[in-house]
Amino acid sequence: MALLEIKDLHATVGDREILKGIDLTVEAGEVHAIMGPNGSGKSTLAQVLAGRELYHVTGGQVTYDGKDLLALSPEDRAREGIFLAFQYPVEIPGVSNMYFLKAALNTIRKHRNLPELDAMDFLERIREKMTAMNMDQTLLNRPVNAGFSGGEKKRNEIFQMAVLEPRLAILDETDSGLDIDALKLVAAGVNAMRSAERAMIVVTHYQRLLSEIVPDYVHVLADGRIVKSGGKELALELEAGGYAALGIQEEAEAVGKA
């Protein structure tokens, strides 16, 4: 049984249809890249999978680990092992990073019938992961993402992923706004998490992230549909010929950026 199976998924925001019939199957252990021009629906797909209420699913099914994913609340999806690394991580003044992450980890652990961690055990557990992401310990006491640089926010997302250990990670344009060093660091963090039990969906506009996180499959999304699927070489084709080589007009699509 596939870990994730998306069938003919349609979604709207307001009265505008953005996803117009997506089909995608992801097995445990696989890394799928979803590429496409701005406005093709990449971010919408990521947010719909995580349960954002802003988008209305108007048709189709999503089965995750044998369950009807669309029937689950966002928090239950997270507890079942879905993690979305946000394109624009939200700043939450007044809630410390440490409090937030400990609360998140303990809710998920509870759901997995694991004992909750106290502050000491929690710190112990995350120290190594912080170092790996080159994150300063002082970030823990700062409010969630507040005053973080763009790169710090993205690293914080991957750090959270490392702590929460999801079964399906969805990375939404994690490469955007990163310089090459930050990109390598983030990619190394992601690669360290690749395993036979874990699947990943990597949403990106550019090929450069995919030379660091090498996918098993590449799908091209245009106007709310997957128009082409292939192996990792498809990303290189796109890099060489652009979306135009596939007959996709980028300018026209850019208008509909969600």
Place this chain on the structure above:
Amino acid sequence: MTAVAEQIGNWLEQFTQQEPAEPWLQKLRDSAFARFTELGFPTTRDEEWRYTNVAPIARANFVGQAPGLPSNVPVASLPEIDREHLGRYAPQNAFVALNTAFLRDIAFVRVARGTVVVQPIEINHVVSGQAGSLPHAHPRTLIVVAPGAQCTIVETYKGTGHYFTNAVTEIVAGDGAVIDHYKIERESPEAFHIATMQVSLGRSANFTTHNISLGGALVRNDIGATLSEGAEATVNGLYLVNGTQHVDNHTVIDHAKPHGSSHELYKGILDGHASAVFNGRIIVRKDAQKTDSKQTNKNLVLSDDAVIDTKPELQIFADDVRCTHGATIGQLDAESLFYLQSRGIGKAQARSLLTQAFAQDIIDRIKIPELRNQLEKVLSEKFHEHGNY
């Protein structure tokens, strides 16, 4: 008898039941009571009371004055030099007059010239309303801080059952005095709480107050501060209302002389059918050039049935000043909620986390660590208990 005459009749009975006092004090009480009968309780036709209906207080039959604090001093024993401060600052409205009419004992603090009192001075008012009785309490506080002196004051109001607290606090800050003041209102859910605080700031005096309103059925806070040259006033507040609670915060910052500055930040969290009022008046007198004043009121409204009325009132008669004000009324941020939920945190917990974060901004400004911790605990219990706060 008319309704008004009847209300006053009840209070007359209470008033005449008091033990007679020394002539000077009796005179003060008598004239205050005369003033009260003349004014009567305000109604919503009074602009100052437009959004706060005190009819439940006016109509109630209060029986017996609640005992004062054991640490209070009889007003009669107040040194003659300090008597002159009594009633000199507080506005002469009906509630202040009623408080003075029942003046018996007083929480009195005097800090001598240049003295720095490090330990916070705590003034705890507790009223217990027994079944069948409806006590009224008129806590009176006088704080005289001499030039160059410093102190920290924490006033706490608590109680059980039905009762009416009608507090008056007068604070006199001498030139260069520094006062850090806190008022924590945690009255019983049935209590009526009316409080008037008036502060007189000398040259370059510095006064900070944090006004935290958590309890009570009907609460009104009037805070007034008059600033001399170069004085600085920080007036912050936090109000949390739920159920059918009503909290009204009226502030008047009066810049009488040049180079004064005032900072005001009030934050409110409203749920259920609760209502709140914020009315912030800033007066900048003709002489008060170079005044720097900022006022902000932010409200988090968590239910469709909660009501907030917020109103800035700027009266500026000087031309070289900087005065800014702003008010916001909003709900919890949907994106922040989703972010927390997407990490496994349940919706109810995510809501209470974000609500607490909104209040934390005020709590973080409290300089006494024990008080900060205590309030954090109270708030977290409050948010937890209501779940969908």
